[in-house]
Amino acid sequence: MSLLLRNARLLDVVTGEYQETDVRCADGRIAETGSGLRAPDGVLAVDLAGAHVLPGLIDAHVHVTAATADLGSLPHSSPSYVAVHSARIMSGMLTRGFTTVRDASGADYGLSDAQAEGILRGPRLLFCGRALSQTGGHGDTRGRGTRTSDDHPCCAGLGRVADGVDAVRAAARDELRKGAHHLKVMASGGVASPTDRIDSTQYSMDELRAVVEEAEAANRYVAAHAYTARAVNRALKAGIRSVEHGNLLDDESVRLFREYDAFLVPTLVTYWALKKEGPQFGLPTDSHRKVDEVLEEGLAALERAARGGVKTVYGSDLLGGMHRHQNEEFRIRTEVQSPLDVIRSATSTAAELLCMEGEIGTATPGAYADLVVLRGDPLTDIGFLADPRNVAGVIQNGAIVTAGEDTPLAA
Secondary structure (H helix, E strand, O other): OEEEEEEEEEEEOOOOEEEEEEEEEEOOEEEEEEOOOOOOOOOEEEEOOOOEEEEOEEEEEEOOOOOOOOHHHHHHOOHHHHHHHHHHHHHHHHHOOEEEEEEOOOOOHHHHHHHHOOOOOOOEEEOOOOEEEOOOOOOOOOOOOOOOOOOOOOOOOOEEEOOOHHHHHHHHHHHHHOOOOOEEEEOEOOOOOOOOOOOOEOOOHHHHHHHHHHHHHOOOOEEEEEEEHHHHHHHHHOOOOEEEEEEEOOHHHHHHHHHHOOEEEOOHHHHHHHHHHOHHHOOOHHHHHHHHHHHHHHHHHHHHHHHOOOEEOOOOOOOHHHHHHOOHHHHHHOOOOOHHHHHHHOOHHHHHHOOOOOOOOOOOOOOEOOEEEEOOOOOOOOHHHHOHHHEEEEEEOOEEEEEOOOOHHHO
């Protein structure tokens, strides 16, 4: 696919400056940028008339199989039913400007391969398979009255239970065998799990280190679900590269993030959405009561981390019908961060976390030709990113995949 975009105002996310330029895309990559580029015969040329253009957005914490907020019900759903919902969810993400996402448990190689082969419309999908959880941990969806656990791979679900160093090694190796781009562990309690406390720590240090060792042996890394400072700090000391949520972190956490060169992936919009709409989309009552414990502290934690120089990455973590709020995270974060810093969290910094620097999160030659055309400047009004209606068009791998009827891309 070849495409020439003329007269774009292209944001350099590193410098924070716009460049008035043309962009030529070929073979799925950005071939060149500059003024007065010429389109070879047969190449589609589109004049953007000065529209603001960003690199394709990256959401580093999604659950594309979470068709409901009642996560405990997923293992009882037909895998084909869940896959159809996943296709719908992924298509919506692409329309909102997200050309790459990192699934934080639930997706597998089937969805990733289908997207890569072009038979499923959606963002490039990096997956971990199932998250590793101790018995009674955040990935154990059994209620107190259920004794048996069915982690059969044919069934939909977000977690798998493994206890003890040998068992977590085997589980980690199994997810890597199936092509996981990263591994995930549940290192603390959570909102959507039925039997654990949010302030609990989960997995021993030996178990956490075993998962990290297996990931590093395969040249992969580990993400950890963790809320409290105690859980966050244990995870960082074990060698975790990416901490998800971190709503209750402290100053020691900030120091450890810097020491271990780790990343924080806050997911503030999910608590905002769960508080408003969680029960409507299947969140059990017991889980809804937990939301307040983490909702109020999330922004303060992000501000503390950002002020301390922690690398923060964009994440949404939405469930069920709440996926439509994915872009609202931009608005929430600008309460404590600059628009440019939030945009970097969804582009260049996210690419660094995903070990794809120079390939995504940038609009430089050689990178994937993933671009988002906006109806205005998000540096002056973050609403041009926070409201998906302001996404005028999306280009993925050099092809126009979304185009508003009133935009040059639709011609």
